[in-house]
Amino acid sequence: MWRNEGTTRKLARIALLSAVAIVLSIMENALTDLVGFALPGCKIGLANSAVLLALYTVGLWGGAFVGLVKILTSFFATGSVTVLWFSLAGTVLSVCGMWLLLAFAGRWFSATGISGAGAVLSNWGQLAVMCLLGESGLYLYYLPLLTVFGALLGSLVGFVTGLIVQRVPLFHGKKSEL
Amino acid sequence: MSGNPEVGPSKQKKIWGKLIKPADLLLVLFLVAVSVAALFLIPRGGDVVEVTLGGKTVWKGSLTEEKTIFVEGKYHNTVCVGEGSVWVEDSDCPGEDCVHMGKISGGQIACAPNGMLVRILTEGEGGADIVAE
Secondary structure, three states: OOOOOOHHHHHHHHHHHHHHHHHHHHHHHHHHHHHOOOOOOOOOOOOHHHHHHHHHHOOHHHHHHHHHHHHHHHHHHHOOHHHHHHHHHHHHHHHHHHHHHHHHHOOOOOHHHHHHHHHHHHHHHHHHHHHHHHOOOHHHHHHHHHHHHHHHHHHHHHHHHHHHHHHOHHHOOOOOOO | OOOOOOOOHHHHHHHHOOOOOHHHHHHHHHHHHHHHHHHHHOOOOOOEEEEEEOOEEEEEEEOOOOEEEEEEOOOEEEEEEEOOEEEEEEEOOOOOHHHHOOOEOOOEEEEOOOOEEEEEEOOOOOOOOOOOO
8 A cells, every 4th residue: 555655754754653652552561560460471462453554554674673662662661671571472473473464465464464464473482582591392382372461452452553553544554644 | 347436435435335244244253263362382392390309300301292291209100291281100108199180281299208309391481571561
């Protein structure tokens, strides 16, 4: 889509989506503290919505940049290097995975499935880091649970993102102000 | 198709399409299936048997090998390892609780009178405990 738009437009789009990612990341951190999700590493993945939008509207590098912003935000918000490694692994995997799905099988999947797969990949990446840091394969028993949660929450986020894109004129083509 | 470069709401709707497609469900179910399947691929050969007598390690080896260990203490235990499990074949200790424990593939067998302990260590156990923040 937006093939005809200029670099400036793309830049503006990335900047805007980065801002969205920052806000959602901070909101997410607050939410996680508030609700105190029993599962470590299990988040709703709200900020993934911005990454998804960037992938759809700007492409791989847009998604990667917004993903990077998301990682740095959660790093600065928590100040934990462990969190940095977790989110780095998760985001790299999920951005690459979602982009591959979008680029090569985009016509079969909607945002719901792609976001769900992205969330699952993100959780897999985090679990891999967990195993490496803990030098233990035992954490793998956690895999199905994390996958189910990732699939459910990720799909939900993707679905809502899709709804927003359909309803908000901002995302509609050339006439958009974005 | 029509050669119209204009990307309007209709085109936009088409790209995002229906919000849930059949393939989405398949994709997600596939990933869940992969994760469950991966559980069975966790290497079980990593399990290690450790036999200690009075706190000292007498023998340590893989659970997958075939081995008979004679533990000579105050009493005598014959510990057998094989087919992914470990058991005390014979003992001259009073009570012979260790023999009655039967074959185990996890946990431990203790022979209190002899001070003998057979433990199965899962790979990575005893390593650093990390807590995700």
